[in-house]
Amino acid sequence: METADDVTRMRLVGGNLALDFVNTRSGPPDGPPDDDVLTTYASLVDWGRHAGALTEPEAAALHRVADGDPDYARDALARALETRDYLDDLFRPLAAGQSPDPAALIRLRDDAADALAHARLVSAGPTFDWTWRDDHTLARPLRPIVQAAVRLLATGPLDRIKGCGGCRFLFHDESKNRSRRWCSMDDCGTTEKMRRYVAARRTRSTHAG
Template identity: 70%
Template sequence: METVASVTRMRLVGGSLALDFVNTRSGPPVGPPDDDVLTGYPELVAWGVYAGALAEPEAAALRRMSRDDPGAAHSVLARSLRIRDCLDEVFRPLTAGRSPSTSALARLRDDEAEALGHARLTPGSPFTWTWRNDTGLARPLWPVVHAAVLLLTTGTLDRIKGCGGCRFVFNDESKNRSRRWCSMDDCGTDQKMRRYVVARRRRTTG
């Protein structure tokens, strides 16, 4: 079972807050996931801090609120998992050059409308969206949803890819769009080792 400490051991390789949220569920590239770091509301908050969606003072306040109202915290966790399912339905087809379903896009639209209801436009160059601190236990979700919409509306969709060695998705920011792995330190190295073993076996038996 994953713990709060386990959250900070996952690699943030998505290149987008939304894709890193999808990647909180891991497993092989084909088939169902086999691991999940979002096993409770404390893990959701810990991930928010780790991924940069929350500042530590915000996280501390959310932890206190969740202890005071565990039922509401459980409901928000369930909602976070539904949002993650929605983002998976939106982005995973794009990794294969297909369009997301209209129903998944409609759910994301509704989530974005709610998220922006908890945001403010902050002056700068350019202006940016920031998130109010009084939005309740669902505060970790709003920047994730907004990041998903920004990626869809301002990103280059053919750069959204799936790892060749696991189920992680990522935004390929390489110059020649040649990235194949979530991380060369993980899946890339594993695949290189497999190819080396196969080639060595062929030379030995050839």
């Protein structure tokens, strides 16, 4: 079983909650993912707390509901994984400069409508924003994720949605000159620099010989 420590090892580098949710599966930039931290409903809740989508009290309440109804929890996890699949079908093509799957847009529209049906508008400083404090269903972790996806699609800029050059992670490039290439310079960026360094040394050694 995944533990909270397993879930919180996932780096939050997407710059958007929906992209970070897609990034709960990791692996090489091409081909299928090779790691998934969302294997139980508990791991979904723990990730939501880690990503700031749930408060500690909300997460604790969801754990109690899930523990009391395992079948409900399994169904809720299955729905969450389906949501992640269609968000991937939306944002991965956009990162490649292509059009997203129309069926995924329809799924997002329907889930956004369902999320708003469970939301309240509350004061958030100078403006108002949606909250799901009163939503005690096991779909609660998905509400802000869906809302974040809609906001990103509606406000963009969509050409700032990119895929990492070293892994399958997606991110919203917020650099001034739109030059970001890696999910993280500390991980994929460093790995690529090391690869180039080794290749350059090998080339110099070959020429010297």
